[in-house]
Ligand SMILES: [Fe+2]
C-alpha cells in the first residue's frame with residue numbers, strides 16, 4: 600500500500616517571498632524574527648524599531664523616503680549611543696571594536712543621508728536594499744548578541 604504525503608502549498612504561506620518577481624519585495628528585513636531577540640528589552644525594542652524603519656524605507660515614495668532616511672540616521676545615532684553607554688556601564692571587554700563598528704556604520708549612514716537629503720535617493724535606496732539588511736543580520740547575531748550576553752551576566 601502506498602502512502603502519499605502532500606505538503607502545504609507555499610503560496611498559501613504569508614511568510615514566503617517570491618524572489619523571482621523582482622523589486623516588488625518591499626520587506627527588506629523579514630519582520631522582526633525571534634532569532635534577533637537578545638533578552639535585553641532596551642536593545643530588543645530598539646532593534647524592532649530599526650527593522651520597522653528599514654522596511655518602511657523599502658516601499659516609500661521619494662518624499663517619504665527622504666524623511667524616513669533622516670529618521671533612520673537619527674534613530675541609529677541614538678541606538679548606537681545607548682549601546683555604547685551600556686558597554687561603558689558594564690565594562691564590556693570588546694567595547695573598542697563594537698563602538699568602532701558603530702562609528703563606521705554611522706559615518707556611512709550620515710554620508711549617504713547627506714546625499715539623500717539633497718534628493719539623490721538612488722544611492723540611499725541601494726544602501727538600504729543591498730547593505731543595511733545584511734549588516735544588521737550579522738551585527739545583531741554577533742556583536743549585539745555578545746553585548747546582550749554580557750549585560751545579562753553582569754545584571755545578576
Ligand atoms: Fe544594536
Ligand SMILES: [Fe+2]
Nearest residue numbers: 682738742743
Ligand atoms: Fe551594536
